Amino acid sequence: MLQLSQIKLLAINTVQKELRNKTIMFLMIFTVMTIIAAFAVIYALLQNEDMEQMAQMFGYGISNFFVGFLGVWTLFISLLLGGHLVRSDIQENVLGQILALPVKRSEYLAARLIGGWLIIMGFYLFTGLLIFVIFSTVSEQFVPVTAFLTSLVSMGMMVFVALLVSVFISFYFPGVFSLVASVILIFVILASNNYFSQRDILEVFSKGDGLGIFFGIFYSLFPRIGELSRWNTSILSNVELSQSHLPLVGHSLVSYLIIFLLLNILFKRKDL
Amino acid sequence: MSVFLQAKNVSKNYGRHKALENLSLSVNKGQTYALLGPNGAGKTTFVKALLGLVSYDSGEISINGRLVNDPQSRSLLAYLPEKFQFYSFDTPQKVLRFYARARNLPGTQINSQIDRALEQVVMTDNTTKKLSKLSKGQMQRVGLASLLIGDPGLLILDEPFSGLDPIGIKELRDIIRGLKEQGKTLFINSHILAEMEKICDSLAVLDNGHCLAQGDAHDLLNSQSLENFFYNLVRPENS
Numbered sequence: 001m002l003q004l005s006q007i008k009l010l011a012i013n014t015v016q017k018e019l020r021n022k023t024i025m026f027l028m029i030f031t032v033m034t035i036i037a038a039f040a041v042i043y044a045l046l047q048n049e050d051m052e053q054m055a056q057m058f059g060y061g062i063s064n065f066f067v068g069f070l071g072v073w074t075l076f077i078s079l080l081l082g083g084h085l086v087r088s089d090i091q092e093n094v095l096g097q098i099l100a101l102p103v104k105r106s107e108y109l110a111a112r113l114i115g116g117w118l119i120i121m122g123f124y125l126f127t128g129l130l131i132f133v134i135f136s137t138v139s140e141q142f143v144p145v146t147a148f149l150t151s152l153v154s155m156g157m158m159v160f161v162a163l164l165v166s167v168f169i170s171f172y173f174p175g176v177f178s179l180v181a182s183v184i185l186i187f188v189i190l191a192s193n194n195y196f197s198q199r200d201i202l203e204v205f206s207k208g209d210g211l212g213i214f215f216g217i218f219y220s221l222f223p224r225i226g227e228l229s230r231w232n233t234s235i236l237s238n239v240e241l242s243q244s245h246l247p248l249v250g251h252s253l254v255s256y257l258i259i260f261l262l263l264n265i266l267f268k269r270k271d272l
Numbered sequence: 273m274s275v276f277l278q279a280k281n282v283s284k285n286y287g288r289h290k291a292l293e294n295l296s297l298s299v300n301k302g303q304t305y306a307l308l309g310p311n312g313a314g315k316t317t318f319v320k321a322l323l324g325l326v327s328y329d330s331g332e333i334s335i336n337g338r339l340v341n342d343p344q345s346r347s348l349l350a351y352l353p354e355k356f357q358f359y360s361f362d363t364p365q366k367v368l369r370f371y372a373r374a375r376n377l378p379g380t381q382i383n384s385q386i387d388r389a390l391e392q393v394v395m396t397d398n399t400t401k402k403l404s405k406l407s408k409g410q411m412q413r414v415g416l417a418s419l420l421i422g423d424p425g426l427l428i429l430d431e432p433f434s435g436l437d438p439i440g441i442k443e444l445r446d447i448i449r450g451l452k453e454q455g456k457t458l459f460i461n462s463h464i465l466a467e468m469e470k471i472c473d474s475l476a477v478l479d480n481g482h483c484l485a486q487g488d489a490h491d492l493l494n495s496q497s498l499e500n501f502f503y504n505l506v507r508p509e510n511s
Contacts, residue, residue: 009373020361093357100323100351101374104343271326 006107014115082166083178085112154232161223192218193226223252276301282331291317293481304458306468309478350424354431356415360404375422389420433464469498
């Protein structure tokens, strides 16, 4: 059984450690500054009336554009952070000392993922709310943030996929190679989601199509980040959801569990 | 005396290289045990196997009857690596607090144990300085203090004298003697033979993963120096 006290201790340690990660902090602060600057430029270019008019014309389109961009950027930062979570402990020779304590490897791994997830979601929430606050202020229109807050569920699931993938890859590749390999894997997952958006997986497997089988493996094994992204977009756009997303959530949860167990087996077998 | 640490026929291969081959040894409670050997003998591999950091291919290692595959076996021991490192932004106080929490110490005991450990390793100043501002000797003292948190029965020290100046060596030797007087079981992996001769009760000599000799230090040395004993064992063709 996993000890919650150990996971809590190590998750707090992860947050403390990664909040001092200069690359991640630079990217996060840079993002916030860029968003503020972008709004300042828009505000300076347009008259206040135009801004109000624009808000009326596009509804929440402008703020949603920023939030959409923020989502993609957040996933990129997640991949970068995930590559650092465990790898840095190995490189700094701290991992051996931590695991010489009565800490299970699965507790360590879970805590690193949870700590990383909390940092990324904190950043996403703060930056997303900042966009809405700035937009509301410059357009003098109150923008409801309910859709954004609802989207935290689907965004949180996507961030977790990105962290799992990058931690997994960081076991085998260092630094930039890890990031590149993680980005490639995420693209393959997205491509597999796209491939099966209009095809039936059983039909593809029965035909024995090579590319289809290749994508089918990724589509079945990994959380469907493409479908989660579409779900996220529809939430943010206030589009009426035509179908239940419970199967998607269910598949993702099972998939997280399988990947985490696989990651844990590999980590347990790793000589340090 | 009861056996506290026992290894039976432990073997470990890295590809074709045999790091440990049928290594068996036992350490009694309260003993200071030296694991000696030249570089590449398999000492570090054995210590890592003991800590569960590397898996072994066959045999078994137990601490107080509990197999080291069980993470709870690590609640019985504390480990000081050759070069103690932790996050540079932390202070000695924070590092020791982390160790105390990880060893599941009750909150009421944490502060008193930290103060006592720091006092024992003679480090009552600089306890709120960042680790990045500490000298190598001070870092090693923080590591030593971490050994004492939670009062574990078995202390594993990996090359503790390595890189220390003569004053540091003497101070460390005194600390180790103090721990021994408290009844701690010490397992020290080292190649600083002169120091080990002064503090160990029992020893084992490893070479190429094989145990060449082990037992009570007094019986094994039989009035010769540890250096001569070691050299004759490891390089018999030159003796």
